[in-house]
Amino acid sequence: MKKIVIEGGKTLSGEINIGGAKNSAVALIPAAILCDEEVSLYNVPNISDRDALIDILHHLNCQTSLDKDALKIDLRQLKNKLIPENLGKKLRASYYFMGALLGKMKKVEMYFPGGCNIGSRPIDLHIKGFEMLGAKVKIVGNKYTIEAKELIGTRIYLDIASVGATINLMLAACKAKGTTIISNAAREPEITNVATFLNNMGAKISGVGTSEIKIEGVEKLHKAMIDVIPDRIEAGTYAIIGALLGKDLKLNNVIDEHIEALLSKLKDMGVDIKEEKNSIIINRAKSLEAINIKTLVYPGFPTDLGQPITTLLTQAKGVSLFEETIYENRFGHIKYLQKMGATINANVHSMQAIIIGPTKLIGADVVATDLRAGASLVIAGLIAEGTTTISEIEHILRGYDGLIEKLTGVGANIRIEEI
Numbered sequence: 072m073k074k075i076v077i078e079g080g081k082t083l084s085g086e087i088n089i090g091g092a093k094n095s096a097v098a099l100i101p102a103a104i105l106c107d108e109e110v111s112l113y114n115v116p117n118i119s120d121r122d123a124l125i126d127i128l129h130h131l132n133c134q135t136s137l138d139k140d141a142l143k144i145d146l147r148q149l150k151n152k153l154i155p156e157n158l159g160k161k162l163r164a165s166y167y168f169m170g171a172l173l174g175k176m177k178k179v180e181m182y183f184p185g186g187c188n189i190g191s192r193p194i195d196l197h198i199k200g201f202e203m204l205g206a207k208v209k210i211v212g213n214k215y216t217i218e219a220k221e222l223i224g225t226r227i228y229l230d231i232a233s234v235g236a237t238i239n240l241m242l243a244a245c246k247a248k249g250t251t252i253i254s255n256a257a258r259e260p261e262i263t264n265v266a267t268f269l270n271n272m273g274a275k276i277s278g279v280g281t282s283e284i285k286i287e288g289v290e291k292l293h294k295a296m297i298d299v300i301p302d303r304i305e306a307g308t309y310a311i312i313g314a315l316l317g318k319d320l321k322l323n324n325v326i327d328e329h330i331e332a333l334l335s336k337l338k339d340m341g342v343d344i345k346e347e348k349n350s351i352i353i354n355r356a357k358s359l360e361a362i363n364i365k366t367l368v369y370p371g372f373p374t375d376l377g378q379p380i381t382t383l384l385t386q387a388k389g390v391s392l393f394e395e396t397i398y399e400n401r402f403g404h405i406k407y408l409q410k411m412g413a414t415i416n417a418n419v420h421s422m423q424a425i426i427i428g429p430t431k432l433i434g435a436d437v438v439a440t441d442l443r444a445g446a447s448l449v450i451a452g453l454i455a456e457g458t459t460t461i462s463e464i465e466h467i468l469r470g471y472d473g474l475i476e477k478l479t480g481v482g483a484n485i486r487i488e489e490i
């Protein structure tokens with residue numbers, strides 16, 4: 072068991088290189104299944120979710136080689152097998168093997184996926200979409216058997232613009248007969264990254280980035296490569312840290328358009344941000360103004376930055392209102408921020424929190440209940456007086472590549488210790 076120990080209060084300056092996007096990489100790796108040859112993925116983040124997906128590829132008899140951030144996957148010996156529950160439940164994104172294997176082999180057997188405990192997170196829209204493409208779905212307990220004689224393109228309307236369902240149905244539809252239209256599709260940049268990869272393999276997908284995606288089925292997908300886009304949530308997390316502790320803190324490899332919703336809020340709070348080509352420079356604000364934030368699907372304010380920004384709001388002058396609209400259980404960090412001295416009045420039923428600031432935070436023993444809760448507590452530890460110890464850090468390591476190295480590199484006092 073490991074914990075993160077932080078001595079707070081250090082000014083941070085220098086440069087941080089933002090890595091490849093977790094939520095792109097975790098879809099691109101299963102998407103490789105659709106190829107009949109070999110694929111190369113570059114800028115793949117070094118996170119435990121990557122390794123969990125590679126374990127599943129090995130189980131399916133795929134060969135892989137990893138050289139720093141370059142992952143090659145050879146699909147020529149692929150064997151379709153039941154994906155055991157212990158492999159699938161390590162992460163949410165194992166569900167992309169449903170769409171990929173169904174598309175390629177017309178059959179998949181696996182279990183309900185794992186992932187952060189931030190809500191009930193059903194996959195009914197994925198299943199409904201597979202059925203509309205012609206698959207039969209048998210669910211026994213947690214186990215899903217999905218198979219089809221053939222998949223036939225159709226029009227699928229998503230009740231919710233779900234990231235996971237949009238990607239999964241795009242994967243399944245790539246090799247279906249005829250044309251599939253996904254309407255009310257999600258528009259997150261990670262979806263565009265996956266569609267670009269599939270098109271590089273020979274798929275015919277258009278309309279990504281809009282709410283109507285068109286997929287014309289093809290017979291074969293060939294050798295291809297792709298660069299994982301920069302992680303907008305990692306960039307956003309460090310931008311928030313810069314707003315609190317930065318002295319010319321420079322974030323490289325940032326697509327500022329992808330974090331426009333955050334940058335606009337930070338500017339409203341009074342943070343000094345200079346945008347350059349592919350990088351931003353942030354200085355700690357002399358004084359932060361309270362604001363209201365509501366999470367929304369892209370291009371709105373991302374749910375994954377809701378928890379990190381709560382910590383920033385504890386340092387703003389006045390009353391801020393934070394409202395989560397995507398997941399029912401995004402408030403795991405609140406009690407620990409309160410323990411550290413924050414004044415937060417949270418209502419889990421209305422998914423709203425009122426934050427009154429600024430309040431001084433004092434180091435404490437806290438728990439990372441999920442990935443982004445962990446990020447919010449890392450930020451809290453960095454600004455707190457004294458020592459903060461965070462346990463259950465496996466959640467954080469699932470999603471932030473080189474967190475400790477990147478932060479110590481700009482002057483933070485943060486380390487991992489064995490418990």
Ligand code: EPU
Nearest residue numbers: 094163164192193194195196197231233234235236397442
């Ligand atoms: N939903 C349904 N039915 C479905 C699918 C989704 O009701 O079949 C609901 C969910 O319960 C949720 C909402 O729709 O309330 C949105 O879920 P979505 O499918 O968009 O999210 P996801 O695919 O499960 C991905 C990311 C999340 C990120 C969300 C939203 C991955 C592996 N996960 O989840 O990332 O918060 O999109 O952008 O890509 C994280 O990185 O910390 C994280 C949780």
